[in-house]
Amino acid sequence: MVTTNPVPDISAVRAVTTTIKDTPAYTIFRVVNAVVLVTICFVTLYPFVNLVAKAFSSQGYILAGEVNLWPRGFNLTTFDWVFHDERFWTNYGNTVVYTVVATAISMVITTTFAYALSKRHLKGRAFFVGMLVVTMFFNGGLIPNYLLISELGWKNTIWAIVVPNAISAFNLLVMKSFFENFPAELEEAAAIDGLTTYGIFLRVVLPLSKAVVATMILFYAVSFWNSWFPAFLYLSDPDLQPVTLYLRNLLAAASGAGQESGMEAVQIGANLQAVAMLLTVIPIIAIYPFVQKYFVTGVMLGSVKG
Known part of the structure; x- marks a missing residue:
């Protein structure tokens, strides 16, 4: 006796897919959540990146406040x-x-x-x-x-x-x-x-x-x-x-x-x-x-x- 797997109902699958599709409100939430997390990561990492940049920059650029994320006037x-x-x-x-x-x-x-x-x-x-x-x-x-x-x-x-x-x-x-x-x-x-x-x-x-x-x-x-x-x-x-x-x-x-x-x-x-x-x-x-x-x-x- 040979058994075969039932063929899924395509219309039912489409109905489920439509049901679980992101709503506009959830899409907005995901976008806002991503923006907030990226902002937090940037605010957290910026002081350290700025510290590294200043450590390798020349004193003139540091005193002038021109060093942000990249060294200026490389100095060791x-x-x-x-x-x-x-x-x-x-x-x-x-x-x-x-x-x-x-x-x-x-x-x-x-x-x-x-x-x-x-x-x-x-x-x-x-x-x-x-x-x-x-x-x-x-x-x-x-x-x-x-x-x-x-x-x-x-x-x-x-x-x-x-x-x-x-x-x-x-x-x-x-x-x-x-x-x-x-x-x-x-x-x-x-x-x-x-x-x-x-x-x-x-x-x-x-x-x-x-x-x-x-x-x-x-x-x-x-x-x-x-x-x-x-x-x-x-x-x-x-x-x-x-x-x-x-x-x-x-x-x-x-x-x-x-x-x-x-x-x-x-x-x-x-x-x-x-x-x-x-x-x-x-x-x-x-x-x-x-x-x-x-x-x-x-x-x-x-x-x-x-």
Whole structure:
């Protein structure tokens, strides 16, 4: 017995096509939506493109306000001066070390603390959460923090940079929310198989939390990479300072630096801000594409309340 597929009714297909055809109102909506999104993208990208253009432009065009999206009077003098400064590379290496160590410490503290707070049977859970929330609105102040770091003997050490900001209340609450929605059945099955609490956390929970973990790593890394004020307070040794403080000092003393290097002070003043900002953001921009796929997923998972 041979079976044949029924021939579709052409008139019915045309009727359905006519029914789902975009209405004028929906077409207008799509056009407006596209225009708005393109405008937002342009507004978002313009400052960075303008920054790159200024970094490679001559000082005269920058001072005249003639640099927008393309360099004018191509210039690499400021880049050359910065790149040949040994202290720049020393401070750049310091920034890498501080960022890696601080992010690692922050992730260990944040993940373990958040996992503990996510357990509703934890005694004193409400107290710890309340204490955490209070730190988002109140802090000890600049002078007490400075005195504390001095008394601990942490001035001119890496610990003055990585320890005081080792935990972010916002990041901790996001991870806590994520762990609260983690399937309890998986943890129960792991416990039946003989895993301890630490084993469950390290071998079950963390491997299945890559999205939120990658998001928190990005948050912490960006924060520590861009930080300069703690180093400004606690690191008086130039060989220990991060590159952000190095670039800040160059910008603050542009005229003096230009005279010492034999360059025109006005050229350093016109170019240095753009060059400093560009050199600071390049590593983060290079890393972001590798964690972008986790970024939105991690934030959304951490913000959904079950």
